[in-house]
Amino acid sequence: MLPDFEARLSDYAEAIVRIGVNLQPGQRLLIADPYGQQGVARSAEVLVEAVTRAAIELGDGVDVIWSPSADLRTMAEAGDRRAFDRLVASNTAKLDRHLRNGGAFLFFTGSQPRLMEGVPAAHLAAFQEIAWRHFGPIVQQLMHGASQWCLVPAPSPSWAALTFADLPSEQRLAALWRCVFDSVRAVGDGRTVERWNAHLDGLTSDAEKLNAARHSRLRLVGNGTDLSLALPAKHHWCTAEQHTKHAVRHVVNLPTEEIFTAPDCRSAEGRVRVARPVCHAGTTIEGIELEFHRGCVVSASARTNADLLRELLATDGGAVRLGEVALLASDLDAPRPAWQTARTVFHHPLLDENAANHIALGEAYPFCHRGWWKWRLNRSLVHVDLPLDAHVTLE
Numbered sequence: 001m002l003p004d005f006e007a008r009l010s011d012y013a014e015a016i017v018r019i020g021v022n023l024q025p026g027q028r029l030l031i032a033d034p035y036g037q038q039g040v041a042r043s044a045e046v047l048v049e050a051v052t053r054a055a056i057e058l059g060d061g062v063d064v065i066w067s068p069s070a071d072l073r074t075m076a077e078a079g080d081r082r083a084f085d086r087l088v089a090s091n092t093a094k095l096d097r098h099l100r101n102g103g104a105f106l107f108f109t110g111s112q113p114r115l116m117e118g119v120p121a122a123h124l125a126a127f128q129e130i131a132w133r134h135f136g137p138i139v140q141q142l143m144h145g146a147s148q149w150c151l152v153p154a155p156s157p158s159w160a161a162l163t164f165a166d167l168p169s170e171q172r173l174a175a176l177w178r179c180v181f182d183s184v185r186a187v188g189d190g191r192t193v194e195r196w197n198a199h200l201d202g203l204t205s206d207a208e209k210l211n212a213a214r215h216s217r218l219r220l221v222g223n224g225t226d227l228s229l230a231l232p233a234k235h236h237w238c239t240a241e242q243h244t245k246h247a248v249r250h251v252v253n254l255p256t257e258e259i260f261t262a263p264d265c266r267s268a269e270g271r272v273r274v275a276r277p278v279c280h281a282g283t284t285i286e287g288i289e290l291e292f293h294r295g296c297v298v299s300a301s302a303r304t305n306a307d308l309l310r311e312l313l314a315t316d317g318g319a320v321r322l323g324e325v326a327l328l329a330s331d332l333d334a335p336r337p338a339w340q341t342a343r344t345v346f347h348h349p350l351l352d353e354n355a356a357n358h359i360a361l362g363e364a365y366p367f368c369h370r371g372w373w374k375w376r377l378n379r380s381l382v383h384v385d386l387p388l389d390a391h392v393t394l395e
Helices: 005-020 042-056 069-078 081-100 121-143 157-163 169-183 192-213 306-313 349-353
Strands: 029-032 062-064 104-109 149-153 217-222 225-230 241-243 249-251 258-261 269-273 278-280 283-285 289-293 296-301 322-328 358-362 383-387 391-394
Touching (some): 005 042, 005 149, 005 169, 005 192, 005 249, 042 104, 069 121, 081 104, 081 121, 121 306, 149 349, 157 169, 192 258, 278 349, 283 306, 322 383
Parallel strands (some): 029 062, 029 104, 104 149
Antiparallel strands (some): 217 391, 258 322, 278 283, 289 296, 322 358, 358 383
16 A cells, blocks of 8 residues: 555545535534445445544544445346335435434445446446435435535545556555545645645636636537537536535535536537546446437447446436536646546546546536526436546637
């Protein structure tokens, strides 16, 4: 492991608790993964312990929902919707109680990117629908400021083996931890919170400049992508720094290098070639190419898991439209972090989306529009980020 691992892990935990979640005095923290694994992978225990130590200084303690990973795969292989529905309903009830009690949330995502590799796409799509039917109402409450929440990466041996397959096996996990530490500015000097405050100020400044400019269109061009989008008159550029209804600041994902908004969901025209594998439903879809006309995907292909891509696009009427466009701060003249310039394919939604300009199929964030009538914003059960190797032009 890294020689400075413990110091950097402590810095990471401090950033999570004080910047990401911004845990308040006496507030309880719940750690879970309701997205892909219905709980936290046991491989994340070291991070859970570090976060717990950091949280004890501030809050009322930490609860964890652990993932039954092996049982989850067995359910998916068998297509046992009834057992999965019971599991998700039980976990959602815990999340709902925690929310009603005023708790904050920390979500570990993407620790096992190929947990469901080889499971029939129809089974995975059915499980996704069940998960979002239960968890969706809580997501909507969090989106509207009910409490603080934050998503972070938690390295695991299986994820490291996928991302750093070219390294000797004994070096892979350390290489992944180094990337994650770099991405969250945890260098082990005890000043991570200070660095994050400065970084967030820079992102806010970039967002303010974009909002003042009032662009009406943008175009993304490069490496198989040529896509034009219209921006609603009341669009609002945002950062991952959000506030609850009680004005408590939090950052909804670490790392974050983006400024994002919601395009007019009827406007997408052109084609995109997704630059990185997309992690979805516990597996990866590679080589995605899409064509848009009048806002909708009219043609779609993928090199792997094309059947899962088709199931994703068939989720509902909004799954074929775009809910987000996001620009890297480094494309707006900010310094590019070293972990981005390495061009590593991370096989993780948070790291890959923050290493490239991207769009997202599905749900638009309501706070990306300042008008009272949000009919040009997309609605969907899904929200799937698609990193692009493309530069932006704003009009």
